[in-house]
Amino acid sequence: xxxxxQKQMQIKSKLTVENKLSITGxxxxxxxxxLIFAMSFYPMFKALYMSFRTGIGVNMEWAGLYxxxxxxxxxxxxxxxxxxxxxxxxxxxxxxxxxxxLASILNNPKLKYKGLFRILLFLPCATPLVAYSVIFRSLFxxxxxxxxxxxxxxILSKAYxxxxxxTSAKIVIIIALIWRWTGYNIVFYLAGLQNIDPSIYEAVKxxxxxxxxTFFSITAPLLKPMILLTSIMSINGTLQLFDExxxxxxxxxxxxxxxxSHYIYNLSFKxxxxxxxxxxxxxxxxxxxxxxxxxxxxxxDVRD
Amino acid sequence: MKKILFTLxxxxxxxxxxxxxxxxxxxxxxxxxxxxxxxxxxxxxxxxATMQKAAEIYKEDHPEFNLVIEDQGDWNTxxxxxxxxxxxxxxxxxxxxLLIQDNAFQKNYMSxxxxxxxxxxxxxxxxxxxxxxxxxxxxxxKNYGVPFDNGAVIFGYxxxxxxxxxxxxDDFTDITWSQWLKQARVVLEKTGKPLLSAQAGSSDIINxxxxxxxxxxxxxxxxxNIVNNDVLYKVAETYMQxxxxxxxxxxxxxxxxxxxxxxxxxxxxxxxxxxxATIQGATDQAGKWKITNMPSLDGIPTATNYSNNGGSSWAVxxxxxxxxxxxxxxxxxxxxxxxxxxxxxxxGVLGTYLPSAxxxxxxxxxxxxxxxxxxxxxxxxxxxxxxxxGGAYYYDARDAVCTAITQIQSGAVAKEAFQxxxxxxxxxxxx
Numbered sequence: 260x261x262x263x264x265q266k267q268m269q270i271k272s273k274l275t276v277e278n279k280l281s282i283t284g285x286x287x288x289x290x291x292x293x294l295i296f297a298m299s300f301y302p303m304f305k306a307l308y309m310s311f312r313t314g315i316g317v318n319m320e321w322a323g324l325y326x327x328x329x330x331x332x333x334x335x336x337x338x339x340x341x342x343x344x345x346x347x348x349x350x351x352x353x354x355x356x357x358x359x360x361l362a363s364i365l366n367n368p369k370l371k372y373k374g375l376f377r378i379l380l381f382l383p384c385a386t387p388l389v390a391y392s393v394i395f396r397s398l399f400x401x402x403x404x405x406x407x408x409x410x411x412x413x414i415l416s417k418a419y420x421x422x423x424x425x426t427s428a429k430i431v432i433i434i435a436l437i438w439r440w441t442g443y444n445i446v447f448y449l450a451g452l453q454n455i456d457p458s459i460y461e462a463v464k465x466x467x468x469x470x471x472x473t474f475f476s477i478t479a480p481l482l483k484p485m486i487l488l489t490s491i492m493s494i495n496g497t498l499q500l501f502d503e504x505x506x507x508x509x510x511x512x513x514x515x516x517x518x519x520s521h522y523i524y525n526l527s528f529k530x531x532x533x534x535x536x537x538x539x540x541x542x543x544x545x546x547x548x549x550x551x552x553x554x555x556x557x558x559x560d561v562r563d
Numbered sequence: 564m565k566k567i568l569f570t571l572x573x574x575x576x577x578x579x580x581x582x583x584x585x586x587x588x589x590x591x592x593x594x595x596x597x598x599x600x601x602x603x604x605x606x607x608x609x610x611x612a613t614m615q616k617a618a619e620i621y622k623e624d625h626p627e628f629n630l631v632i633e634d635q636g637d638w639n640t641x642x643x644x645x646x647x648x649x650x651x652x653x654x655x656x657x658x659x660x661l662l663i664q665d666n667a668f669q670k671n672y673m674s675x676x677x678x679x680x681x682x683x684x685x686x687x688x689x690x691x692x693x694x695x696x697x698x699x700x701x702x703x704x705k706n707y708g709v710p711f712d713n714g715a716v717i718f719g720y721x722x723x724x725x726x727x728x729x730x731x732x733d734d735f736t737d738i739t740w741s742q743w744l745k746q747a748r749v750v751l752e753k754t755g756k757p758l759l760s761a762q763a764g765s766s767d768i769i770n771x772x773x774x775x776x777x778x779x780x781x782x783x784x785x786x787x788n789i790v791n792n793d794v795l796y797k798v799a800e801t802y803m804q805x806x807x808x809x810x811x812x813x814x815x816x817x818x819x820x821x822x823x824x825x826x827x828x829x830x831x832x833x834x835x836x837x838x839x840a841t842i843q844g845a846t847d848q849a850g851k852w853k854i855t856n857m858p859s860l861d862g863i864p865t866a867t868n869y870s871n872n873g874g875s876s877w878a879v880x881x882x883x884x885x886x887x888x889x890x891x892x893x894x895x896x897x898x899x900x901x902x903x904x905x906x907x908x909x910x911g912v913l914g915t916y917l918p919s920a921x922x923x924x925x926x927x928x929x930x931x932x933x934x935x936x937x938x939x940x941x942x943x944x945x946x947x948x949x950x951x952x953g954g955a956y957y958y959d960a961r962d963a964v965c966t967a968i969t970q971i972q973s974g975a976v977a978k979e980a981f982q983x984x985x986x987x988x989x990x991x992x993x994x
Contacts, residue, residue, distance in 0.1 A: 267742065279632075290983045313939060315674050315678075315955075316650065316671075316672055316673065316674020316675045317650060317652070317674065317675055317677070318647065318674075329993075332990065333989075333990060334986070334987065335987065357756075365820065396816070397815075400813075401812075401813070402819075410909070422763070422815060423763060423813070424973070470581075474735065509764050511764040511969065512763075512764065512969045512973070513965075513967075513969035513970045514966055514967040525962075527646065527960070528639075528642060528643045528646050529639075529958055530956070530959045530962070530991060531670050531673070531674065531955055531956055531958075531959060531991065532646055532650070532674050532959055533991075534650060543583075554735065559841070
């Protein structure tokens with residue numbers, strides 16, 4: 260075989276149909292990739308670089324791991340981590356159990372006005388975060404809706420300052436979160452439920468399984484991927500909680516309900532700005548989210 | 564091959580349109596005329612109206628001048644925008660002029676020195692302004708700001724409610740907080756109305772009380788002065804007493820606070836004199852209000868009945884293409900125009916331009932405040948406010964103390980809570 264021929268063959272083998280298609284594919288996703296890189300990944304790397312620097316405003320200098328050791332002594336940050344985990348541990352399970360229960364009810368073929376209920380349950384998700392936070396704040400204000408009702412029914416003799424006490428302020432945030440996000444998760448579960456073959460249910464019914472048995476032995480295992488997805492999303496969302504802390508309780512009273520993201524905002528915009536330290540704290544959130552997601556994927560292995 | 568070429572063409576078109584979009588944006592910046600100034604501020608009825616009036620006055624002699632006011636809603640929004648732009652380094656996105664809270668001036672200069680323009684060697688005569696006020700915007704002997712308004716503290720009372728409890732405004736003038744607490748309890752008993760309201764989580768009242776005794780949260784060397792600050796303990800004690808008595812109630816937010824007195828539920832308010840405009844918004848209460856000075860702290864030798872809350876200054880940014888125009892505009896309006904200060908006096912704008920105190924407009928009675936010449940009264944108060952140490956970490960310290968007081972309210976030991984607050988501020992300073 261001559262040298263020329265060999266080369267020709269090489270070129271021919273490189274440009275098989277498959278390769279051609281793949282190159283075209285790459286060209287199509289190139290614009291999106293570039294945009295995502297510029298808008299998401301570049302800031303992420305920049306923030307990582309920034310987290311190793313410290314200083315006031317634009318006067319920053321290299322600080323190595325100083326920011327990361329410094330945060331261990333930061334009482335407000337530790338408080339915010341505790342708050343975030345409080346929300347996470349209490350709110351996420353309640354919300355997901357509620358969502359899966361409501362989704363199973365909605366999936367019942369005998370249920371009437373299904374569309375109406377679906378809309379009603381999903382509607383809270385269409386409300387802007389700031390708007391619903393402000394509404395919840397006014398509902399739970401000293402002269403708000405709930406206090407008025409409790410006073411008029413004689414349950415309370417003096418208006419209770421829901422947002423002025425550490426525990427009740429956190430509970431108000433949890434109630435608000437459940438109201439806002441349950442419908443969102445229902446949609447995922449409904450989609451998951453509709454993918455389960457009805458013949459499976461018919462078969463179990465013939466075998467004489469009870470409703471609970473059906474749910475725990477059939478529905479729940481088959482919904483596993485959806486449960487994993489929703490719980491990762493909920494954990495991710497709860498750890499990055501911001502709007503509710505800022506608008507509903509303003510982090511108060513005495514930082515009792517402040518979240519990590521809210522504290523990072525304060526460090527950058529309210530106090531003397533220290534972007535290096537703020538960036539380091541953001542990376543802690545990233546690591547926490549990644550770590551928790553990893554644990555979950557290991558515990559609930561999708562591949563069975 | 565054709566397909567690849569087509570894809571390439573598509574990408575080129577998309578990319579070039581992106582580039583064109585950014586190119587066009589730059590072009591519009593370049594075409595901005597040099598006799599135009601853009602201002603960022605908040606509160607159109609107060610700051611905006613004053614700027615508009617200043618522009619009108621300046622236009623009389625400079626018909627080609629054009630001022631564009633961009634309302635940012637509130638100071639927090641303006642601060643967020645300023646921080647974002649300054650930290651990104653795209654300083655040309657800034658307007659020519661910024662309104663800056665006095666308490667935030669040092670912080671912003673320290674964080675973003677390249678945003679500010681030195682206005683020392685201009686024809687603005689800084690000696691014509693109250694020296695305590697100019698101090699906020701002087702850094703290393705250079706003037707970076709033009710002083711604007713003052714926040715001398717006034718205590719406004721509903722005289723009709725006081726009368727029901729057998730009091731007049733004189734019973735609340737030149738008094739101490741212990742007298743106030745006693746009388747406020749009587750008013751609450753007889754009329755069911757508290758005399759004061761505050762925004763929960765805001766430390767305005769605490770800061771006003773502190774400054775009234777010449778005390779600050781900082782030492783002269785800039786270190787925090789919280790745990791060993793005797794005045795602060797007295798302030799916390801007084802503040803918590805009025806909350807316990809119910810003579811002061813906490814509203815969840817700012818609108819809840821203003822609504823508390825404009826709805827008539829609360830029979831008085833104490834804050835910077837700029838609140839006069841808000842009080843006058845409740846037109847049904849015309850003739851029922853009077854203002855006086857605030858109570859002084861008991862047992863503190865330096866205590867006075869005067870304090871300050873709020874106030875801001877104008878800064879010219881480095882994005883300003885025509886600094887001479889901006890400086891001349893300020894010299895001709897805020898720095899010398901009695902006409903300007905007279906025109907905006909009815910809004911409760913108390914300038915810190917010293918000659919404005921002798922304005923004939925200031926002594927005119929205000930019908931809403933039962934015929935009191937409120938501008939003269941406020942000017943007199945402003946002259947007696949003790950000067951205090953400020954600091955770049957003002958907002959950090961303010962939040963920490965506010966947290967401490969909330970903790971003390973729910974049962975924490977004062978000394979421990981204030982020690983925590985001091986540690987927090989020290990932590991923030993030790994970046």
